[in-house]
Amino acid sequence: MPEATPSPHCIVLDWGTTNFRAVLVDASxxxxxxxxxxxxxxxxxxxxFEAALAERIAPWWAAHGLLPIYASGMIGSRNGWVExxxxxxPAGIEDFAKAVRRVALRDGGSILFIPGxxxxxxxxFADVMRGEETQLVGFGLDRDATVVLPGTHSKWARIAxxxxxxxxxxxxxxxxGIVSRHSFLSQVAKPQALxxxxxxxxxxxxxxxxxxxxxxxxxxxxxxxxxxxxxxDAGEMTDYLSGLVVxxxxxxxRELGWFKEGQEVGIIGAELMAEVYRRAAxxxxxxxxxxxxxxAMRGCLAIAKVAESSGRQAKAKPAAGVTS
Amino acid sequence: MPEATPSPHCIVLDWGTTNFRAVLVDASxxxxxxxxxxxxxxxxxxxxFEAALAERIAPWWAAHGLLPIYASGMIGSRNGWVExxxxxxPAGIEDFAKAVRRVALRDGGSILFIPGxxxxxxxxFADVMRGEETQLVGFGLDRDATVVLPGTHSKWARIAxxxxxxxxxxxxxxxxGIVSRHSFLSQVAKPQALxxxxxxxxxxxxxxxxxxxxxxxxxxxxxxxxxxxxxxDAGEMTDYLSGLVVxxxxxxxRELGWFKEGQEVGIIGAELMAEVYRRAAxxxxxxxxxxxxxxAMRGCLAIAKVAESSGRQAKAKPAAGVTS
Numbered sequence: 001m002p003e004a005t006p007s008p009h010c011i012v013l014d015w016g017t018t019n020f021r022a023v024l025v026d027a028s029x030x031x032x033x034x035x036x037x038x039x040x041x042x043x044x045x046x047x048x049f050e051a052a053l054a055e056r057i058a059p060w061w062a063a064h065g066l067l068p069i070y071a072s073g074m075i076g077s078r079n080g081w082v083e084x085x086x087x088x089x090p091a092g093i094e095d096f097a098k099a100v101r102r103v104a105l106r107d108g109g110s111i112l113f114i115p116g117x118x119x120x121x122x123x124x125f126a127d128v129m130r131g132e133e134t135q136l137v138g139f140g141l142d143r144d145a146t147v148v149l150p151g152t153h154s155k156w157a158r159i160a161x162x163x164x165x166x167x168x169x170x171x172x173x174x175x176x177g178i179v180s181r182h183s184f185l186s187q188v189a190k191p192q193a194l195x196x197x198x199x200x201x202x203x204x205x206x207x208x209x210x211x212x213x214x215x216x217x218x219x220x221x222x223x224x225x226x227x228x229x230x231x232x233d234a235g236e237m238t239d240y241l242s243g244l245v246v247x248x249x250x251x252x253x254r255e256l257g258w259f260k261e262g263q264e265v266g267i268i269g270a271e272l273m274a275e276v277y278r279r280a281a282x283x284x285x286x287x288x289x290x291x292x293x294x295x296a297m298r299g300c301l302a303i304a305k306v307a308e309s310s311g312r313q314a315k316a317k318p319a320a321g322v323t324s
Numbered sequence: 325m326p327e328a329t330p331s332p333h334c335i336v337l338d339w340g341t342t343n344f345r346a347v348l349v350d351a352s353x354x355x356x357x358x359x360x361x362x363x364x365x366x367x368x369x370x371x372x373f374e375a376a377l378a379e380r381i382a383p384w385w386a387a388h389g390l391l392p393i394y395a396s397g398m399i400g401s402r403n404g405w406v407e408x409x410x411x412x413x414p415a416g417i418e419d420f421a422k423a424v425r426r427v428a429l430r431d432g433g434s435i436l437f438i439p440g441x442x443x444x445x446x447x448x449f450a451d452v453m454r455g456e457e458t459q460l461v462g463f464g465l466d467r468d469a470t471v472v473l474p475g476t477h478s479k480w481a482r483i484a485x486x487x488x489x490x491x492x493x494x495x496x497x498x499x500x501g502i503v504s505r506h507s508f509l510s511q512v513a514k515p516q517a518l519x520x521x522x523x524x525x526x527x528x529x530x531x532x533x534x535x536x537x538x539x540x541x542x543x544x545x546x547x548x549x550x551x552x553x554x555x556x557d558a559g560e561m562t563d564y565l566s567g568l569v570v571x572x573x574x575x576x577x578r579e580l581g582w583f584k585e586g587q588e589v590g591i592i593g594a595e596l597m598a599e600v601y602r603r604a605a606x607x608x609x610x611x612x613x614x615x616x617x618x619x620a621m622r623g624c625l626a627i628a629k630v631a632e633s634s635g636r637q638a639k640a641k642p643a644a645g646v647t648s
Contacts, residue, residue, distance in 0.1 A: 078552075123536035124529070125549035153508075153545065169549075170541040171507075175499075183498055184477075205448070212447035215576035216540045217494040217569075221477065225449035225493075228402075245541075252539035315577045 006032050010068045011057060011293035012297045013111075013262070016131065017042050020052075024060055024067075029301055031294065033060070036302045041080050049081040054107060066109030070304045072296070073131030086118035086128060092141055092163035096133065097306035114303050119167050127169050133251035135268050136164050138298030139291040146259055147266035147291070148281075150273040154178070154249055156258045159266075168256060172249045175216075179245070180238055185223050189237035195272070197279070203243020206285045207251055216248045219305055246276060250284045261285035268295050330356050334392045335381060336624045337435075339399035341366050342454070344376075348384055348391075353625055354633070355618065357384070365404050373405040378431060390433030394628040396620070397455030400437045410442035410452055415463055416487035420457065421630035436629050443491050451493050453479055455620065459592045460488050462622030463615040470583055471590035472605075474597040476501070478573055480582045483590075492580060496573040499540075503569070504562055509547050513561035519596070521603070523560035527567020530609045531575055542573045570600060574608045585609035592619050 009027040012055075018040035026032040035056055044052050055067075060067065077082035087099050099115045116130035132155045139147060141162050149155045151174035158165045206212050206222055213219045223241050224315060226232035232240055259265055261284070267277045268291035281288040292298065332457065333351040337344075342364035348357040359380055368376050377393075390391055400408035411423050423439045440454035456479050463471060465486050473479045476498050480489035505511060530536050530546055537543045547565050550556035583589055585608070591601045592615035605612040616622065 122549070123533070124526075125546050125553045125555055127545070127549055128552060168542055169545040171544045172541055173545070174507055175503075175541065178502045179499075182502045182506050183495075202448075209447070212581045215572060216582065217496055217499065217573050217576055218492055220499070221451070221493040221496045222449050225446070225451055227448045228452060231449055248539060249541050252541055256538045256542065 006030065008032055008064045008067055010061070010301070011060060012300045013053075013069060013071035013298055014073055015053075015071060015080075016040055017074050017079075020056065022057055023297055024064075025297065025301065027066045029298060031297070035060075040072055040113050041077075046079075047320070049075070050105060051226050053111075054105070061107075061109075061153065066105075066107070068113040068304070068308075069109070070114065071111055071114075072114040072134045072300055072302045072303075076115065077130055081111075084111055084113050084115040086116045087133075089117055089119045089121075089167065090134070090160070090163040090165045091117055093303055094307055095163070096137070096303045097310060100303070100307045112304055112307065114300060117164060122168060127167060129167060129169070131296065132157070132167075133164060134299030134303065135217075135291070135295040138195060138295030138297065139266055139268050143290075145266050146263065147268060148253070148277060150246075150267070150269040156253050156256075158258075165173075168253075168258070170249045170252060172245055175189075175246045176242055179220065179223075179241060185227075185237050185241065188190060188227060188234055189241075191238040192235050192236040195242075195276075196236055196239040199232065199239035200243040200276070200279065201283065202232075202236075203240040203245075204280055205243075206240075207247025208283060213251075216245075216280050219244055219248060229296070242276065246280045247283070252319055254284065256299075259286060263287070264289055266291055270305040330354065332356055332384070332388045332391055334394060334625070334628070335384060336621045337377075337393060337395035337399065338455070338620055339377075339395060339404070340364055341398050341403075344380065346381055347621055348388075349621065353618075353622060354455055355621070360504070365398055365401075370403075373399070374429060377435075378429070383429075385433075390429075390431070392434070392530055392628070392632075393435040394438065394624045395435055396438040396440075396458045396624055398625075400439065401454055405435075406437055408437050408439040410440045411457075412609045413441055413491065414484070414487040414489045415441055417630055419487070419629055420461070420627045422635060424627070424631045426552075436628055436631065438624060441488060441491070445463070445490060446492060451491060451620070453491060456481070456491075457488060458594075458623030458627065459615070459619040460623065461626050462619030462624075463590055463592050467624075469590050469613075470587065471592060472577070472590070472601060474570075474601045480577050480580075482582075492577075492582070494576060496569055496572045500566055500569045501543065503547075503565060509551075509561050509565065512551060512558055513565075514558040515562040517558050519566075519600075520563040522561055523556070523563035524567040524600070524603065525607065526556075527564040527569075528571040528604055529567075530564075531568050531571025533609060537575075540569075543568055545573060555627075566600065569606075570604045574604050577626040578584065578608065583608075583610060587611070588613055590615055 007024045020037045020039050022035045023031045101113045102110050115131040118126045120126040132149050145159045147157050152168045154172045157167035264287045266289050278288045330350045344361045344363050346359045347355045425437045426434050441457040442450045443451040456473050469483045471481050478494045478496045482489045583596050588611040590613050602612045
């Protein structure tokens, strides 16, 4: 039987700090086409988002007309197109859908912004996420779970009773990146093209071992002393550091009560990061359950569907009307 | 009465990774003159140390003859002039004096290298210091104490029964530096010329508060969430970070058993760093006791005096004979 011609239904945007990603999606959530550029929001002037978007998705508009556009993440932040107030946790699909904002585009059509999430129980200042909430929705809120989302700013989140109940940020990816590139070890280490999983596992061991380790500030020096002692060679240092820093995230998360040994943990991440966190989870006695790689798009669609059907946001306003 | 003309007795070198510092000292330990340049060991080729030293201290040699030279710190490391094996803790003045190495100079005279210290009880790899051991000796080993030496790689050390019994490194200064310059906050923060002690104290509070904080990876995100919440302005972020990171060092040190509330802690550091650590110590309920600012020079002289009087090192060898 011939397949039915796929029919584009909408465009889902993931416009982050350093990248622009858009996918063309059919009604069932199948991705039909992709556009990716290096023009993140930090390289676009505040008044230039609409023009930049129109230019990039012009081929889709030309071929398929003014499809609805759904956007989450940093494009809805203070440095983005419109600053969307955060929804407070606990929050589920309905809560996000109630808080979306539709902005009319000059060329016709509109873009629907999905808000981020805040956890006001975190001290001393409320924690925040923008974009990860759609990944969590796409992972599925129907089953209670603890989920980790690896990244520059990793998130641990609790899903309970169909909502994102609470979450906490760890600056793991950022610390790994700047220590690799700018610290004492950057002059010695020779990062390898493929991960050295043995060195990574040694880093995890150091982070996990109560005798070897306390906090991160003292643990980090072991990258240097391991090299001085001839125990880590230049090719192993970066992967050892990776294990040490990711293991420290798991150790902190355990101290904060995010998991106990033997439990299941969801992991939402692409390829290498998912594998890094899967190994760390197993080293800490957890049972990893990997989420779909297109979780953000799925979550965006689920929230947009409820928002569209409620009709609350039927009247689009110009962008100037929603910023403040 | 006219003062006696000061008589130069020796030269003490502090030749570190990024700086060259030499002091001309009389027999009582009074500093008569100083030479400082930006040519640390990393900017001098391995074979060029002797020529670089001779050029810099030529005026002193010309005026006072071939004075003895005493050197500790990174100049005696793998990347320095000769690699001095570490002495193992516990170690006191006699132990360091036994392990010095004298290297004959081509122009006559000699240089005495003082070794660093290792603590093999630290897991997974033995901890190390080079230079701080002379500061500890200069601080005084006659009284049992816990001492912190702030720096790029801060050290906590225990003095017991006249020796340095144990120590541990924290990469506090390095993390503060690279997070300030290269992380998410570097684009927002506006560091001030003078310390904002109120913002610093808030950072200390966050590190100390068991409800607000767990490990460093989660605590660090509060620099961003404080700014997003309007609680920290751009001018406060760097000093808040400083309090957060230094406070994290104290918290880790406490967890590792380095101190209990109410105890005394020695602090060996120059000016601003000593003040930063004095405030942190008080915030953690400690009684700070500041060491002398010339502790390194005092310690060098004390070790050299014992080494010279023992006569063990009377026969100087060329540098090639002691490297390996």
